[in-house]
Amino acid sequence: xxxxxxxxxxxxxxxxxxxxxxxxxxxxxxxxxxxxxxxxxxxxxxxxxxxxxxxxxxxxxxxxxxxxxxxxxxxxxxxxxxxxxxxxxxxxxxxxxxxxxxxxxxxxxxxxxxxxxxxxxxxxxxxxxxxxxxxxxxxxxxxxxxxxxxxxxxxxxxxxxxxxxxxxxxxxxxxxxxxxxxxxxxxxxxxxxxxxxxxxxxxxxxxxxxxxxxxxxxxxxxxxxxxxxxxxxxxxxxxxxxxxxxxxxxxxxxxxxxxxxxxxxxxxxxxxxxxxxxxxxxxxxxxxxxxxxxxxxxxxxxxxxxxxxxxxxxxxxxxxxxxxxxxxxxxxxxxxxxxxxxxxxxxxxxxxxxxxxxxxxxxxxxxxxxxxxxxxxxxxxxxxxxxxxxxxxxxxxxxxxxxxxxxxxxxxxxxxxxxxxxxxxx
Numbered sequence: 555x556x557x558x559x560x561x562x563x564x565x566x567x568x569x570x571x572x573x574x575x576x577x578x579x580x581x582x583x584x585x586x587x588x589x590x591x592x593x594x595x596x597x598x599x600x601x602x603x604x605x606x607x608x609x610x611x612x613x614x615x616x617x618x619x620x621x622x623x624x625x626x627x628x629x630x631x632x633x634x635x636x637x638x639x640x641x642x643x644x645x646x647x648x649x650x651x652x653x654x655x656x657x658x659x660x661x662x663x664x665x666x667x668x669x670x671x672x673x674x675x676x677x678x679x680x681x682x683x684x685x686x687x688x689x690x691x692x693x694x695x696x697x698x699x700x701x702x703x704x705x706x707x708x709x710x711x712x713x714x715x716x717x718x719x720x721x722x723x724x725x726x727x728x729x730x731x732x733x734x735x736x737x738x739x740x741x742x743x744x745x746x747x748x749x750x751x752x753x754x755x756x757x758x759x760x761x762x763x764x765x766x767x768x769x770x771x772x773x774x775x776x777x778x779x780x781x782x783x784x785x786x787x788x789x790x791x792x793x794x795x796x797x798x799x800x801x802x803x804x805x806x807x808x809x810x811x812x813x814x815x816x817x818x819x820x821x822x823x824x825x826x827x828x829x830x831x832x833x834x835x836x837x838x839x840x841x842x843x844x845x846x847x848x849x850x851x852x853x854x855x856x857x858x859x860x861x862x863x864x865x866x867x868x869x870x871x872x873x874x875x876x877x878x879x880x881x882x883x884x885x886x887x888x889x890x891x892x893x894x895x896x897x898x899x900x901x902x903x904x905x906x907x908x909x910x911x912x913x914x915x916x917x918x919x920x921x922x923x924x925x926x927x928x929x930x931x932x933x934x935x936x937x938x939x940x941x942x943x944x945x946x947x948x949x950x951x952x953x954x955x956x957x958x959x960x961x962x963x964x965x966x967x968x969x970x971x972x973x974x975x976x977x978x979x980x
Contacts, residue, residue, distance in 0.1 A: 611635075611684035615694055618686075622657030628683070629660045633692060636681040647752045654757050659693040662705065662888035663756055669718075669923045697887040701943045705889040705920075708939055712921070717928045724927040741835035743828040746819035755922055759880045759895035766871075767880055769811075773800070773963065776880030780966040784973025793970040797963035800868075808864040809857050870908075873899065873955035874915035877962040878948070892919040893940060897948035899955050901930050908952075916947065 613635050621628035627639045629652070638656075642649040647667065655663060668674045686692075693702055712718065750765050757763035759776075767775045771790040774780045783793065791799070820828045836856070843852045879894045886894070899905055899913035912918055914929035917936055924932070940947040950958070 610682070612687040613684050614687050614690055619657040619694075624653060627652055627656035629655050629658060630686065630693075631659075631661050631664050631678070633686045634678075634682055635684040635686065636678060637683045638681055641677070641681055648749045650749070650763075651752050651756050654753070654763055658885060659697075661693070662702070662709075665709065666888065666920065666922060667752075667756065693887065694885060696885060698890070698943065701889060701939075702887050704939055704942065705887075708935055709921075711935070712924075712932060715931075717932055718921070718924050720925040721927050724925070741813070741816075741832050743816040743820045743825060743832065745823075745825050745828055746816045749819070750815075755919060757883075758892055758919060759875055759878060760883055760891075761880060763883065766875065772803070774966055774970050775876060775963075776966060777969055778880070778882060780969040781973045784970040784975075785977045787974060787977060789974065794967040796967045797960040800960065800963055804865040804868040805861045806864060807868045809860040813860075869956050869959065870910075870912065872959050873897075873950075873952075874912070877955075877958040889920065889939070890945060892916065893936075893945050893947065895919075897950060897955070898933070899950055899952045901933070905952055906930075913952070 618628050618630060618635060621637075625639065627642060628635055628637050630636075638645075638652050642652045645652055651667075664674075665671060691699060693699065754764050754766045759767055761776055761778055762768045768779075769775065770779065770783070771788070773796050774783050774793050780793070783789075816828075816832070819825065820832065839856055840849070840852055843855055847855060874897050875895060878897055884891075893916060896915045896919050898916050899909065901913065905913045911926035911929055914926070914933060917924070917929040917932050918926070920936065921932070937947045939945075
């Protein structure tokens with residue numbers, strides 16, 4: 555891919571050092587000219603796919619936005635309009651993901667969530683029903699078109715710099731670590747996890763679409779939930795103390811909350827493959843440790859490990875979102891929606907290892923298919939784009955991020971208490 559010359563002051567995201575990096579990459583025997591040819595071929599494929607075989611219907615954004623129901627779902631990708639209603643139930647990422655973007659521009663989220671769009675475009679062809687009218691902008695009018703274009707330029711830059719190419723050595727070392735700790739790796743439904751986690755990624759901190767912030771009645775997360783529960787005088791316990799309760803229940807997130815959610819997904823829906831893997835987890839444990847500890851002792855070992863693991867999962871997964879912006883659907887562009895709902899934890903060897911590199915949550919959410927060892931390289935470019943458009947790029951020390959979980963829960967509890975007390979029971 556070659557860069558077009560930009561007029562002065564256009565804010566190009568590629569500087570000479572980055573271009574030198576590409577040259578060094580080529581000199582070291584990595585894909586250089588061949589990579590360029592491959593990208594050119596991909597661009598050609600895109601062009602062919604976008605060329606209509608016959609005259610297409612044209613639609614305005616006002617028309618498209620009406621098709622946002624469960625039984626009537628249209629979305630826009632690269633100005634092309636697709637009717638995904640019939641495809642929703644077969645979508646590998648789950649039907650909810652498509653429903654969340656019905657009636658909206660999905661260009662950036664489509665590119666972010668698919669590793670190889672060329673393959674996906676084969677499925678899109680039969681769903682094509684038209685295109686945006688020539689006078690219509692590329693995305694909804696409420697979105698910052700310059701920011702959207704700059705983010706797309708950033709992505710093209712990162713593709714040119716091979717930031718989406720995996721370093722096999724990194725993953726070999728990571729695999730070695732996983733094999734050492736593999737006793738913690740089995741036992742949950744992959745379908746349950748995918749359904750939950752994909753929704754979290756595409757609608758981060760959007761209530762009630764993100765299941766990670768909708769864990770009522772155990773906690774009220776965000777101003778909206780807290781005030782809603784308070785006004786309706788809903789009180790399963792004193793939410794003013796929920797920050798303390800979080801400390802008490804965090805050891806049970808994995809053995810209770812995750813396992814229960816996994817079972818409720820697998821068994822009623824008869825996901826036999828997931829059920830088999832979950833059973834194999836316990837079979838392996840009993841074969842390995844049963845002769846030494848017996849049935850009861852082995853069960854204690856299983857859940858002791860899960861209880862020790864659980865606080866790590868609770869704090870590492872919540873430190874980047876729970877204290878950030880939580881709102882109802884605002885139809886923001888992809889870049890803004892992820893940056894405002896996410897924060898990073900400072901980069902260090904220990905922090906990277908301890909968190910599994912998800913201390914770069916902003917980059918992980920913007921580019922979920924990017925290998926994690928490239929996040930720290932991409933971070934300065936994302937930070938620069940945030941500064942250009944006046945968006946916050948939040949980065950914290952790890953202990954402060956952990957503490958912000960409790961401070962946020964305490965704040966939401968106080969909002970609940972205030973709403974509860976100012977709306978007496980009738």
